[in-house]
Amino acid sequence: MANILIVEDEQVIRSALKQLLEYNDYTVSEAGNFDEALEAIRSERLDLIITDVRLPGGEGTSLIEEAKDIPVLVMTSYASMRSAVNAMKRGAVDYLAKPFDHDEMLSAIESILIRQRQRSQLAHNGTGSAVSSEAVENDDTSTGGSPRASVKSFMYGDCEQMLKLFTLIEKVAPTDSTVLIQGESGTGKELAAKALHALSRRHDQTLISVNCAAIPETLIESELFGHEKGAFTGAASARRGLIEAADGGTLFLDEIGELPLEAQARLLRVLQEGEIRRVGSTQSRQVDVRLLAATHRNLKAMTRNNEFREDLFYRLNVMPLKIPPLRDRGDDILLLADKLLQKLLKRMDKPGISLTQAARQAIAAYDWPGNVRELENALERAIIVTEAPGITPDLLDIDFNDSQNSYLEVLATGSDMPKEIDTAKSSDLSLEDYFQHFVLENQDTMSETELAKKLGISRKNLWERRQRLSIPRPKKSG
Incomplete structure (x- = not known):
């Protein structure tokens, strides 16, 4: 199993991440500062390094050069977004913004390790080999290689709607077509984007994810397109934006419906001409970026209200993917509940806990407006507070509305x-x-x-x- 080095000076974060990875069968080494990390890199056989940007004794990004062929995943906060961009420029394979959820971290690690094994296989075959990167990626039985990434490495589902979605993802992923991922909050839109990137020809390049709703409107253009020195107050030096940082790879814009109209116009030019212009610049720069976008809003309706550009909508809507809400996924709900429960029990080191029949019936009856995210939160909360081996409906703290109350009473009590x-x-x-x-x-x-x-x-x-x-x-x- 892969050996992963965690470099993080905050003991709480380091211990929690170590526990998460060990529960998922990874071997873990730790370092609390720059010097300890250097010693581990030079003395241990490592498959991946996960490091914070700022460390006692040095910058986490300086470990990238020391790591050489070992992939480096950088952790950063939104306040350090510029550091993340710089890390990608220096050779980091990916970055995650704090706070990240566990699925996000595990998905990123799996994707990185799959790509690393594929590169190792190519190197083993030699430069004269007829085996290409694409051939290895699509061959599940390559000698010495690893099974290729699949949609189910990122998402789960056995209902007809999800199986159709997986088929669409596998068909569109190898192309450079723009994809618009639609679905309610909590359905797994970012996981779909990661699957699209992992199955694409750009899988060994950067995937940069941006939540448009999380960046202040006054900063969004600078963050996406970069700026020149003196372009605005505080712009002490020129810097690249996230689109430039994704050059050659994939850019995922989550909650694109929150993008201001002026930024929408700039993004349209990226899609039409393959070029960007930094804030405060008169010069355009060519970029090669595959764009994935996601939203829980009705963009078509927003175009009628002049809240979203109609021309941009049609540029984005080349290949729409709709992720069904959890309430419409039939038997997937209970199967997913079992899968999430086992994952949580392993992570929280609380074996032997199960769902009572009444709890299973309540889960099946509830509409889950928060979708998979709400289900996972409900299960985690129940595991924390339960004092018995069986989780009962009241521990799930499901908020049934009045029209469901009599039904819930029948099922739960x-x-x-x-x-x-x-x-x-x-x-x-x-x-x-x-x-x-x-x-x-x-x-x-x-x-x-x-x-x-x-x-x-x-x-x-x-x-x-x-x-x-x-x-x-x-x-x-x-």
């Missing part, structure tokens, strides 16, 4: 069924039994909208469950 159902049989009813009985008893007097509201689910979910349980809608008379 085992209380009496609504009066429409024979209470003598209620103790033997499962979630699907309850659904089937309720629908059959009330569909002649209630509309589909009323049935869905009473059950606390969407009309689409009602229709899908009808199909799965073979419950036909009643024929209208006349």
